[in-house]
Amino acid sequence: MYSIETKSLSKSFGDVKAVDDISFYVESGEIFGFLGPNGAGKSTTMMILTTLLKPTSGHALVSGFDVRRNPKQVREKIGYVQQETTVDEYLTGRENLLLQARLNHIPKDQIDSRIDEVLELIELSDKQNEPVVTYSGGMRKRLDIAGGLLHRPKVLFLDEPTVGLDIQTRRKIWEYIKKIHEEFEMTIFLTTHYMEEADQLCDRIGIIDGGKIQIIDSPQNMKSAMGNEVISLSIENTESEKLFLSELEKIELINKINQDQNKIILFASKGTEVIPKIFQISSDLKIKIISISLTQPTLDDVFISYTGHEIREEEGGFNRRREHAKMKRLRA
Ligand SMILES: Nc1ncnc2c1ncn2[C@@H]1O[C@H](COP(=O)(O)OP(=O)(O)O)[C@@H](O)[C@H]1O
Ligand SMILES: [Mg+2]
Structure with a gap:
């Protein structure tokens, strides 16, 4: 049984198709992520899965329960940490968790030990008796997450x-x-x-844009499917350079070779398999390699190839733009 499963799930707000016919599953124990820009439909999907919004059409099961028919059972199985922090600034960390514990109907005799447990886990035990107003943004978020864990959910939803x-x-x-x-x-x-x-957290990622899932795969597979690892190589000036290049061309995994003075740039599908072959050739030809490096394609490249655009800077703040522009130039 999957932890989460949706079939042709859609949600419209008037004319806006916020979620447009999405089907996906999340295996039990997985960390699964939706990656997409503002307005992609991420929060709407999450709100349907957490029973806060009704879908316009389609189905969704969470922990085996239908979100429409068995919302109560679904809620018992899940923790949901919204994007905006929901903690009360004037209460202490511990008081916030107490409130949360009561809301979640945690048995009275277990409340204290559960709170101790989550405080320990997110390392807020020391600050638990101070009002949240004194907490940093990161600490508030941690407290929020702790609140979502008190009833030991089977599935945890984290929105941004x-x-x-x-x-x-x-x-x-x-x-x-x-x-x-x-x-x-x-x-x-x-x-x-x-x-x-x-990239850091997810076992698998669904790239979502305009309410539609563009692709689902592991970050690694997505990147290697781009088939464009970049190997930069510099060699000592030598007469056998031409021969060296023509030998490199024979390596099947290499898709393209660029040369810029004594720097050689190779585009390869499996860089780690190509590098030993390069060393073999250079040693056969007695050519000295001064430096060699392997650069993986970034998820940026993957995102653009599936959506046709970048996640904009102000949304993503992901500062790989220069690197990406470079990759594009190299690939062109
Ligand atoms: N309550 C609502 N009423 C009208 N439109 C909404 C509502 N909630 C979301 N939308 C629209 O649905 C689309 C998806 O929004 P949302 O799911 O919040 O995206 P994300 O979380 O990926 O930023 C956006 O175009 C947004 O404006
Ligand atoms: Mg959102």
């Missing part, structure tokens, strides 16, 4: 868990998400418009 946080804080939150995933053995469904976040 690190949006608006600085990069160090985001990295920290990623660590906590990984830790939670391991410790609770839960399924996590998250949305993000940060490429790096999807």
Whole structure:
């Protein structure tokens, strides 16, 4: 049984098709992410799966329960951390969690130990008795996530868990998400418009744009399907350079070779298999390699190839633009 499964799920707001006929599944125990720009339909999908919105058409099952027919059972199985923090600033961290525990009908005799457990997990035990107004953005987010864990959900929904946080804080939150995933053995469904976040956290990613899923795969597969790892190579000036190049051309995994003075740039489908072959050829020809490097295609490249556009800077803040422009130039 899948943790999440949708069939032809759609949601319209008037003329706007926010979610347009999407079908996907999330395996139990997976970290699955929707990657897409603002307005792609990520939050709408999540709100349907968490029973807060009714779909216009199609089906969705969460933990085996139909979100439309069995919303109560679905809610018992899930934790949902919204994009905006929902903690009360004037209460302490612990008081916020107490409130959350009561809302979730956690048995009275277990409340304290559950709160201790989640505070420990997200490392807020020290700050638990201080009002949230004194917390940083990252700490508030952690407290929010802790609140979503109190009833030990089978499936945790995180809507843009690190949006608006600085990069160090985001990295920290990623660590906590990984830790939670391991410790609770839960399924996590998250949305993000940060490429790096999807790349770092997700076992599989669905790229969503204009309410439609463009592709679902692991980040690694997506990147290698681009078939364009870049190997940069510089060699010592030598008479055998022409011969060297013609030998390189014979390597099947190499798609293209560019040369710029003593720098050679190779585009290859499987860089790690190509590199030993390069060393073999250079040693046969007694050519000295001064430097060699392998660059993976980025998820940026993948995103553009499926959607025809970048996630804009102001949305993504993912500063790979220059690198990407370079890749495009190299590929052209
Ligand atoms: N309550 C609503 N009423 C009208 N339009 C909405 C509503 N919620 C979302 N939308 C529209 O649906 C589309 C998808 O929005 P949303 O799911 O919030 O995207 P995302 O979370 O990927 O940024 C957008 O065009 C948005 O304007
Ligand atoms: Mg959203």
